[in-house]
Amino acid sequence: MAAYSCAKNGHEVLLIEKNEKLGKKIYITGKGRCNLTNYSSGADVLKNVVSNPKFLYSSMHQLSPYETVDVFNSLGLETKIERGNRVFPVSDHASDVTKALEKGIRALGVKVLLNTAVTDIKTENGRAKGVKTDKAGFIEADAVIVATGGLSYPSTGSTGDGYGFAVSLGHSIVPTVPSLVGLKTKETFVREMEGLSLKNIKLKCYVDGKVRYKEQGEMLFTHNGVSGPLILTVSSLFAREMASGSKIILSIDLKPGLSEEELDNRLLRDMTAMSNKSLKNILGGLVPSSMVPVFINVIGIDGDKKGNSITIKERRRIGALLKDFRLEAVRAGGFNEAVITKGGVNIKEIDPKTMESLKCKGVYFAGEVMDVDALTGGYNLQIAWSTGYLAGMSINNTSNREKKKMSTVSVAIDGPAGAGKSTIAKRVARELGYIYIDTGAMYRAMGYFLITASIDLDDEEKVVEACGKIDLKTKYIDGLQHVILNGNDVTGFIRTDEVGAAASKISAYKKVREILVDLQRKMAENDNVVMDGRDIGSVVLPNATLKIYLTASVEERAKRRYNEYVLAGQECDLEQIKKDIEERDHRDMTRENSPLVCVPDAHVVDSSFMNIDEVCAEVFRLAEEAKG
Ligand SMILES: Cc1cc2nc3c(=O)[nH]c(=O)nc-3n(C[C@H](O)[C@H](O)[C@H](O)COP(=O)(O)OP(=O)(O)OC[C@H]3O[C@@H](n4cnc5c(N)ncnc54)[C@H](O)[C@@H]3O)c2cc1C
Known part of the structure; x- marks a missing residue:
């Protein structure tokens, strides 16, 4: 997107990519369908940005999600809007997003250099002079846009190279942590429920004893922890606390539609109606079947006990566990499984109106390499599109306007x-x-x-x-x-x-x-x-x-x-x-x-x-x- 807007802005552009093809990460976004943005106003996007939303104000104004969809549509990508305003290609193929951008840059004459890694940014008198590469030597340039991504899924090429370039120019890096990632739990019994998805539960997250997050939605169990939409949000909101050793307790309300009293009445009804059935049978009607053995273990009541012999105290304990099933999250998954990297080039050292470095003229930053990140829903790619677009548009040239008009x-x-x-x-x-x-x-x-x-x-x-x-x-x-x-x-x-x-x-x-x-x-x-x-x-x-x-x-x-x-x-x-x-x-x-x-x-x-x-x-x- 940065190359596209920069070329549109009338510049001669060279896009250097170390992989054998462009946009490798895009292929795996949105489970291969690419949730390319969220069809909402720039202001709504900012509400879903977790780190430094205000910094993105100008870039969202320059290219809002609506305008982003326009750009993609004009490049031949047909889009559709799904639940929660998530935008996808009509084809459901993430590759079509990359193809549309490739079509756009090729039409504007952008040159592409594949299989080539930038190893250094060269400067002269505090200004960008070009880049050093591993295979093509020194390449002279009036401006350099660093859009090297974060550290997540390094196999796609995002290996944090941009941080090194930024540091060499005098920038500071806000420590990076994996975000939008599954959490590992202290409880190993989660393994028995691996693959189980809990829909419509209410999740409460305690950080050092205080409730910091409450939301209804979906989560799932993995072989060593939990994941799914609610958990990804928790991982994003409390990534830093988790990294610094705060105690994170996840409390799952499996019956959010019932109050404690209503649930107790329901349990009483079930126990009476199924007085000769075992507790594990009765529980089968209340929680998913793969959860029953775990539930019985945690509650510590004999699963073969009949409904008519469950005591009031035991019934209350069952009710309490259904409303408050607790897990302790001990750490987040690593960068190789995190959707996004939190942290990065300090935004205080970048001009939000242009994306230009405040440490070195002619160097611009775009996307995940910076200390900006958002929740799931298409917002992270929107950050990349908007900041990339703004960076490309901001590169100075006295005849920009004329050139743009002509193009x-x-x-x-x-x-x-x-x-x-x-x-x-x-x-x-x-x-x-x-x-x-x-x-x-x-x-x-x-x-x-x-x-x-x-x-x-x-x-x-x-x-x-x-x-x-x-x-x-x-x-x-x-x-x-x-x-x-x-x-x-x-x-x-x-x-x-x-x-x-x-x-x-x-x-x-x-x-x-x-x-x-x-x-x-x-x-x-x-x-x-x-x-x-x-x-x-x-x-x-x-x-x-x-x-x-x-x-x-x-x-x-x-x-x-x-x-x-x-x-x-x-x-x-x-x-x-x-x-x-x-x-x-x-x-x-x-x-x-x-x-x-x-x-x-x-x-x-x-x-x-x-x-x-x-x-x-x-x-x-x-x-x-x-x-x-
Ligand atoms: C599994 C997964 C699913 C996701 N799904 C979504 C989604 O559906 N919607 C959404 O909004 N976000 C999603 N994201 C997040 C989103 O993909 C990223 O936020 C976005 O791709 C960041 O864009 P970027 O251009 O900053 O960096 P990247 O997409 O990481 O691109 C950086 C590029 O720079 C290249 N590069 C790096 N260093 C060098 C170098 N030294 N020389 C030359 N080239 C270099 C890399 O090879 C890479 O191609 C997902 C992420 C993952 C991991």
Whole structure:
């Protein structure tokens, strides 16, 4: 991601990887499916970051999970959202994530050097000068991004090399400990339950006698301890305490849905109903079967004892153990089984706005090599994407902006109403892998915001002030465009007549139009886009790579509209439709603000005698020509 954004930023980039292929760790993420991010706002990501969330504020702002998904979608990776907003490739293949990034960097001309390890970062007068490698000698560079990962799963290449580079530049390293890892328990009986997964239990974690964590969820037993989602979280929250010898007690409530009293009543009922059955049989209905022998051992009651001879005291003890089954976690698993490394390059020595080292100019850090880590759910990869992206984008170059503009492609499609602009624009965007910017939806989202914020639409000043503050993005999920307003997906709320009327009203305000045009231009600076409207080539994107003026005769457009009405079972009059279209054309062409014009550098495509496929084919041809 760092190489991608750096190249996008207009730089010549060399990606040096010591493995025989790129992104080896990505292949094993998310159990081979790669949970590449969590579909939530940057602020929500930060709530799940355990070490140094504030440091990540700028990077999450620069590339939020929504934008990350956009980047991957634009690189041809189709994504889906699963439970807990976890994002995965539709294919369920982690390798497709790597392939998408590879496609992205190759398209931008990034050179890749495999099977080569960086051994040192060379500097001169406090500035990066290049890197020393084991096989390719010294490689000169104006800037170096260190994205060498942590220490977890060293077989994937993350062997902590970056810490050594950082130390040699004067950085300090916050001690590293394995995190998001299973815990070893004092109790060896866990082995008898190896592989058993407990769903919907409540876990309490005591650190030196104090309850520090309480959560309902899932955990499992391993051959020498415990693991699973709840335990991984515990390992992350208390990794340091564990490493420094604190006493960690895990208390498992196997019946979180019942109070102690309710559970005692249930036990009494079971013992009465099964008075001639043995305790181990009765327990089989209360805990998973592989847990029964362990449970009986821990409770110290004869498992063959019949239900009718269990004493009240014994019943209470059984109830208490069901509510509070304790294990002592004595240590965390090692780096070779930890999902993440806690600790790393001290973030106090890195500029959070750029990821540049505060010890050495021209050296940047990204990802797990730094002292940042998060819980499971796609957050750790998001940290890597966001910090990598920010590092790449931050490398200075006076002509960055110009270069970036030149590297993105924008297609502007203007034309009169009913010429098929939006159909063609969406299809062209989908097939070229560009982002389709639905400008109408953006006005609607603003209208929706103003209605929900109870802002008087007639008060132009207030409307403009509010519009200037909102954060608006469009993005694709499963091939459909979504509109994200201040981090929330409002797609489902903006198609009402009320919102349409508000959108139409505010679009008459010049300042509102300017705000949106500015936003649309920024989108076109950062991504390849297709935009349709009436003033895209003339006002919004006067420097668009390709301008199309899509038109069709009034007769043909009227016929198309007529057929649509007939299909929808609505009564209509062809002559009246024709008249309406003529009037609309006249209005659009003569309006004061951004009238419909066919700019001299636009390619006129007359679709009167063409079907959708033919029009698209012509646009693809023109796009190829324009890119060339
Ligand atoms: C089993 C497992 C499952 C995971 N699942 C998920 C998940 O589903 N979602 C999630 O968000 N996170 C997950 N993570 C965490 C996530 O994979 C990491 O946080 C993320 O990969 C860190 O990215 P990075 O680029 O900083 O480092 P890495 O991915 O570790 O990449 C560092 C790269 O640098 C290379 N390198 C190192 N030193 C040198 C050198 N000297 N010269 C040249 N190259 C070098 C390495 O070979 C490696 O390719 C998982 C981790 C593991 C271990």
